[in-house]
Amino acid sequence: MTASAAAQSGPRVVLTARGLGKDFAGFKAVNNVDLDVRHAQIHALIGPNGAGKTTVFNLLTKFLQPTRGRIELLGTDITRTKPDKVARMGLVRSFQISAVFPHLTVLENVRVALQRPGGLSTQFWRPLSSLDRLNGRADQLIDDLGLSEYRDARAADLSYGRKRVLEIATTLALEPQVLLLDEPMAGMGQEDVRMVAGIIRDVAQDRAVLMVEHNLNVVADICDHVTVLQRGEIIASGDYARVSADPRVRTAYMGNEE
Incomplete structure (x- = not known):
């Protein structure tokens, strides 16, 4: 060509x-x-x-x-x-209805999504602190999508639009x-x-x-x-x-x- x-x-x-x-x-x-x-x-x-x-x-x-x-x-x-x-x-998909964990913070939602590419999704015996190694990547995603000021806010407390942005962040966590x-x-x-x-x-x-x-x-x-x-x-x-x-x-x- x-x-x-x-x-x-x-x-x-x-x-x-x-x-x-x-x-x-x-x-x-x-x-x-x-x-x-x-x-x-x-x-x-x-x-x-x-x-x-x-x-x-x-x-x-x-x-x-x-x-x-x-x-x-x-x-x-x-x-x-x-x-x-x-x-x-x-190939990753979002849905019409926002699919985030309402009682987790923005950071915690993104960390949950990062567990699979981070190799932690099936390692249920590890302590919760083992997820701390995901904080850097989670913070990067949160910052990239303009959610930094909501990092520690519960998903339930976000506006509808911000919840959809958080959902995009969790789908991007799957690379x-x-x-x-x-x-x-x-x-x-x-x-x-x-x-x-x-x-x-x-x-x-x-x-x-x-x-x-x-x-x-x-x-x-x-x-x-x-x-x-x-x-x-x-x-x-x-x-x-x-x-x-x-x-x-x-x-x-x-x-x-x-």
Whole structure:
């Protein structure tokens, strides 16, 4: 490949789906979906309610097995791989509902997440003080995500937006190559939306991010690539300017940006 061709091809593809499909009792919830998620880019998966976005997420993270198609992570076929192994391979997901321990501090939440890559997740016989060696990495993550002033605060006492940021910190503790975010802005006010959007942009500097998001202003602002689903099938793909001008997308949304 020539240098110019390499430049045109862009960052390397780290997560691929080809012909991905899922049937439920004969109903095609997802049909013939192709995705290429690239390193150091933010890729949005959007569409009206019921378009199949969450089902695609569940297929990629192996919470559901596909009826047909193939999924590759970092060049390895993971189509039939179990979810826990996929996570260890570098594909990590957050959920719509914040999943942190409310009665632990921010530091303690991040330390819990660091136990697996730190080799402590199964060493239950060790004293609690053995987790102190994780403090340096935990503090780095906390600082990187703007949570330093909340380090010793209970997660339950954080604002909703800060809880979502803490959840991102705990997923980053697993050292993902590909981070999947399921509606990260859901339920947030504008100030929190701006904060979390900026953090996602920073996070994507050295890993791929695939996100389901209903806030089209955020999608337009931070996403490098957008894939639009309707009734389980892709109807448009490209940058935001291209897909937002597509008449099929306009028809699918019927002017409703939810």
